[in-house]
Amino acid sequence: MTWQGVSTVARHEFTLRIRAGRWRWLLGVWFLLVSGFTVLVHLGVRHSDPQAQDKGVVVYGGLVLFVLALALLVVPTLTGQSVNGDRERGTLATLQVTLLSAPEIAVGKLLAGWGTSLVFLGLSVPAMAYTVALGGVPIGRLLVVTVVVALLLGVIAALALCLSSLLSRTTTSGVLSYLTVFALTIGTLIAFGIGSAMSTEHYTGHIPCPSRQDLEQSGAPADVIDEELANCSASTYQGTRTRTQRVWWLLAPNPFVILADAAPQLAPLSDAQRARRAQLQQQGVSTSDLRDSDPLGALGRSVRRLRHGPDDTSSDRRPVWPYGLAFDVTVAAAALWLTARRLHAPARNLPRGQRIA
Secondary structure (H helix, E strand, O other): OOHHHHHHHHHHHHHHHHHOOHHHHHHHHHHHHHHHHHHHHHHHHHHHOOOOEOHHHHHHHHHHHHHHHHHHHHHHHHHOOHHHHHHHHOOHHHHHOOOOOHHHHHHHHHHHHHHHHHHHHHOOHHHHHHHHHHOOOOHHHHHHHHHHHHHHHHHHHHHHHHHHHHOOOHHHHHHHHHHHHHHHHHHHHHHHHHHHHHOEEEEEEEEOOOOHHHHHHOOOOHHHHHHHHHHOOOEEEEEEEEOHHHOHHHOOOOHHHHHHHHOOOOOOOOHHHHHHHHHHHHOOOOOOEHHHHOHHHHHHHHHHHOOOOOOOOOOOOOOOHHHHHHHHHHHHHHHHHHHHHHOOOOOOOOOOOOOOO
16 A cells, blocks of 8 residues: 555545535535534623633533534545445446555545545634633643544544445445444443443441540540440441443443543643632622533543442542543544455455446
8 A cells, every 4th residue: 555546546535525516515504603603602601600711611612512513413424425426426446447456545535534524623723713712721622632533533434434335325324324423422322321220239338336536526525425335336228329430431432522531631720810810809800710610621520430439439530531532443443444355356246236337
């Protein structure tokens, strides 16, 4: 496989997409939706608390989740009909009889679809920059989140491309591409809910008698302490608890979980910010910190807590996103390999009714 062959296929795919006038309309609609959503969320935050600091935290968190949800609706259409669509039009065989290898065709088509999705993501950058200007969003978080979203778009593009190579009908591959997105998003939530229900267990808790030292610290008289210790007996109670540390991995491949957990946590307020807030409060100006309302941070912390059992009191939260992202990227690599195998020519077996050229 050579870069020249891959770039040839990618340029060919890009040329076909650019010639289609509908892409200009789609890009325009995308920009308007993202910009409109950003303005509406900003207006809502400003109306709810005009004196709040770091408004960009809430606006940016809502924006990137919205962009990811919107992208998951667009990306399957970019590669979900790339292979079987060319086969139906009789143009795939033209590529296969050239010196281009099957891996070059597969990677080239993936780069074309992935690159197109990155164009949509690039149109969201102005809105993201606007949220940074509102305050509270560090540049590091912006860069990390953008890279993670780009990788997730590549994963979806690879899976849709694989389905396009496996199935002969474009309609079927398009529908299954959206079902794959559904499985990664809603399906993982359903699986986690079922797994959590199955991991629920009954347990018996024990309430021990207080120690003499605890009673003495309460200031009780010595005779009262002696009487309470003499009459006290340990008691038990029945309860149920959910062992989420056994099933947290079911949520790991979810794109929204990966995005939220991978976002760097916000740094605490600096001394200057605390001093400014104290000064405003002395002047009678009420201020609130919207960092506690950070959508990405709240979701990320909630997911990390799932890795800890009910008996684990450790404050150290272990991340989930490395496992989910590694799983998704591995599945995408396997899908790309399978796509290359399906594009190998001459093909040994063809589905019934499928045209060759």
